[in-house]
Amino acid sequence: MEEDNQCTKPHAILVPLPLQGHVIPFTNLAVKLALNGFTITFVNTQYIHHQITKSQPNNKTEQDDIFAAARKSGLDIRYKTVSDGFPLAFNRFQNLDQCLEGHLHVYPTHVDELVGDLVQSDPSITCFIADTFHTWPETIANKYNLVNVSFWTEPALVLSIYYHLDLLKQNGHFGFHDKREDNIDYIPGVQAIEPKDLMSYLQAADLSSPMLRIIYKAFHEVKRADFILINTVQELESETLSALHEKQPTYAIGPVFPSKPTKTIVATNLMSEFDCTQWLKTKPHGSVLFISFGSYAQVTTKDIEEIAHGLLLSKVSFIWVLRPDTTSYEETNILPVGFDSLTSKKLIVPWCSQIKVLSHPAVGGFLTHCGWNSILESMWCGVPMLCFPLWTDQITNRKLVVDDWGIGLNICDGVKPITRVEVAEKINHVMSEKLGHGLQKEIKNVRQTMEDALTLNGSSQKNFFQFLSDVKTKVQTRN
Numbered sequence: 001m002e003e004d005n006q007c008t009k010p011h012a013i014l015v016p017l018p019l020q021g022h023v024i025p026f027t028n029l030a031v032k033l034a035l036n037g038f039t040i041t042f043v044n045t046q047y048i049h050h051q052i053t054k055s056q057p058n059n060k061t062e063q064d065d066i067f068a069a070a071r072k073s074g075l076d077i078r079y080k081t082v083s084d085g086f087p088l089a090f091n092r093f094q095n096l097d098q099c100l101e102g103h104l105h106v107y108p109t110h111v112d113e114l115v116g117d118l119v120q121s122d123p124s125i126t127c128f129i130a131d132t133f134h135t136w137p138e139t140i141a142n143k144y145n146l147v148n149v150s151f152w153t154e155p156a157l158v159l160s161i162y163y164h165l166d167l168l169k170q171n172g173h174f175g176f177h178d179k180r181e182d183n184i185d186y187i188p189g190v191q192a193i194e195p196k197d198l199m200s201y202l203q204a205a206d207l208s209s210p211m212l213r214i215i216y217k218a219f220h221e222v223k224r225a226d227f228i229l230i231n232t233v234q235e236l237e238s239e240t241l242s243a244l245h246e247k248q249p250t251y252a253i254g255p256v257f258p259s260k261p262t263k264t265i266v267a268t269n270l271m272s273e274f275d276c277t278q279w280l281k282t283k284p285h286g287s288v289l290f291i292s293f294g295s296y297a298q299v300t301t302k303d304i305e306e307i308a309h310g311l312l313l314s315k316v317s318f319i320w321v322l323r324p325d326t327t328s329y330e331e332t333n334i335l336p337v338g339f340d341s342l343t344s345k346k347l348i349v350p351w352c353s354q355i356k357v358l359s360h361p362a363v364g365g366f367l368t369h370c371g372w373n374s375i376l377e378s379m380w381c382g383v384p385m386l387c388f389p390l391w392t393d394q395i396t397n398r399k400l401v402v403d404d405w406g407i408g409l410n411i412c413d414g415v416k417p418i419t420r421v422e423v424a425e426k427i428n429h430v431m432s433e434k435l436g437h438g439l440q441k442e443i444k445n446v447r448q449t450m451e452d453a454l455t456l457n458g459s460s461q462k463n464f465f466q467f468l469s470d471v472k473t474k475v476q477t478r479n
């Protein structure tokens with residue numbers, strides 16, 4: 001019996017991109033797979049592991065192994081760390097290009113070595129689940145005869161655009177200094193989209209940046225994956241998903257959250273969390289605006305100043321997550337003079353549990369940089385958004401939120417700089433019961449769609465079970 005179980009129980013190695021917005025959905029996926037009979041070996045970089053343990057309240061037993069509590073609860077999740085090639089003290093964000101070069105050339109060698117050791121010591125390992133942004137999954141999966149699964153942590157729309165870079169190039173919308181400016185209407189499953197809504201990397205002038213080289217390689221690589229998992233919902237992006245599915249087996253399994261999103265048993269925070277619960281308790285229903293720009297995007301001091309003044313003009317209560325590196329790695333005093341004085345209307349924190357804050361009934365709006373996790377969490381909590389996209393997929397995600405789904409507003413038109421008056425106006429629109437009624441109605445529908453997708457017969461659950469079954473078949477037929 002034991003032997004049979006060993007043979008049929010799939011064992012997957014999971015390797016997220018070493019960034020907060022990727023580690024969170026990967027951790028949730030690990031738990032979801034383990035709850036459904038997988039053995040998991042989860043691999044974080046030593047740097048990510050160090051950041052997580054540093055951010056934990058003292059004396060927590062899971063400090064050395066973030067999955068210790070999950071294992072105690074019966075889940076078979078093992079934990080490994082790997083070097084990304086840089087010393088722990090190296091500032092990866094401040095030296096982004098150097099860090100990306102390392103990710104292209106050094107990090108894969110370490111992952112390869114680790115996977116080789118793991119596979120040799122444990123032949124039950126059959127499956128390799130890596131972030132789509134990694135540039136080497138095919139090589140490693142092939143070398144060790146593992147089923148190759150790509151996990152995409154952004155919307156299907158964004159995947160589809162990267163997937164069809166060749167079409168964008170052929171049609172002159174990408175890869176040229178004088179690019180076409182008309183709509184892009186030839187990507188399978190994607191409605192006509194304006195070039196200004198493309199991800200920032202595809203709008204950049206430098207065509208040989210390390211980031212673009214990663215993109216070329218990663219989206220060449222993904223085409224050889226056996227399966228693609230996407231953290232989205234079928235009903236929200238059905239045409240795009242169908243078109244992708246025609247190319248490769250693609251499964252929309254989102255939102256990939258813990259079963260109780262506000263009570264996760266695995267530590268993932270890279271920064272220490274401030275508890276906002278007591279403060280929120282004192283606020284009326286729907287009266288608080290939450291503001292966060294995710295884990296690493298940077299904002300100009302000028303924009304911070306306009307947002308700060310806009311907040312004061314709007315007169316709403318708010319929680320603002322201002323990471324110490326929000327504007328730069330040197331500047332710490334970024335708020336306008338006078339803004340920082342304590343009033344009961346505002347709470348400024350370096351980091352908090354975003355999902356806990358968004359789930360609180362006092363929160364009525366979210367000024368967000370449009371990271372995909374933030375969007376999924378806001379939709380799940382039924383909180384309308386004010387969109388302030390900064391770079392990468394956030395630009396394209398904004399289109400989904402504002403133009404396609406009608407669950408958010410633009411903070412500005414994206415051409416002219418943001419102004420405090422406009423910021424205040426938009427905040428009051430989103431937060432007003434009357435003016436924000438349309439947004440609230442739409443977001444309730446989206447929340448229902450997500451909830452339905454996660455029921456036993458819902459699309460995400462069915463897709464997930466189909467994936468489990470397909471992966472098992474594939475494992476059995478590996479040569």
Ligand SMILES: O=c1ccn([C@@H]2O[C@H](COP(=O)(O)OP(=O)(O)O[C@H]3O[C@H](CO)[C@@H](O)[C@H](O)[C@H]3O)[C@@H](O)[C@H]2O)c(=O)[nH]1
Nearest residue numbers: 021024153294295321351352353354355371372373374394
């Ligand atoms: O105080 C905070 C702020 C954020 N979060 C969490 O951190 C995650 C942030 O993820 P996301 O909103 O996606 O933003 P980024 O950290 O910027 O994520 C990166 O990864 C995402 C997924 O690939 C992309 O969509 C983004 O553009 C990219 O910047 C979310 O789960 C938040 O709940 C907290 O828990 N507390």
